[in-house]
Amino acid sequence: MYQLQVENxxxxxxxxxxxxxIKAVDGSAQxxxxxxxxxxKVDxxxxLAAVKAAIAEAGYPVTAAA
Structure with missing residues (x-):
């Protein structure tokens, strides 16, 4: 499970x-x-890099991840 801070x-x-x-990267993601x-929160x-990149490409910068 990833916990991300997403701006915008x-x-x-x-x-x-x-x-x-996120679902474009992993269709079964929660x-x-x-x-x-x-x-x-992403299960x-x-x-993680692919999830962060997909969110950023959608126009929402990920500022922190755990």
């Missing part, structure tokens, strides 16, 4: 875009977004 998320469309980007905390077998 402010609405439901942002949540959908981030989720879609994604939870906390819009207020700008936090995204995925995909490499």
């Amino acid at each position: 998320m402010s609405c439901g469309h942002c949540v959908a875009s981030v989720t879609k980007a 994604v939870e977004v906390d819009l207020g905390a700008k936090a995204v 995925s077998s995909a490499p």
